Amino acid sequence: MIIPVTGFAPDRVTRLPAQTSAYKASGLSIEIPSLGVNLPIVGVEFNGTTWNVTWLGKNAGYLAGSAYPTWNGNSILTGHVTDANGKPGPLRLS
DSSP, rough: OOOOSSEEEEEOOOOOOOOOOOOOOEEEEEEEEGTTTTEEEEOOOEEEESSTTTTTOOOOOEBBBBBBSSSSOOOOOOOBBBBBSBBBBBOOOO
């Protein structure tokens, strides 16, 4: 049996800092018929340096600091071609 590499020591409790990010569903989605894509859009907070998008999974994210989708201005949307586990993401072309 192969055990996945997690970065955590086996048989030890690893204390993690309090999680302060709150990701909110926007109630919006993005549809790209030519790709067969229809994804919910969620907000991705900016932590002062970058946006953590590793958790997006089968969602699209709009990046905090860009215009909220449907508002005036430029919205920046992101999604995975390959997810954090190396598996195909929702925006991967066949």
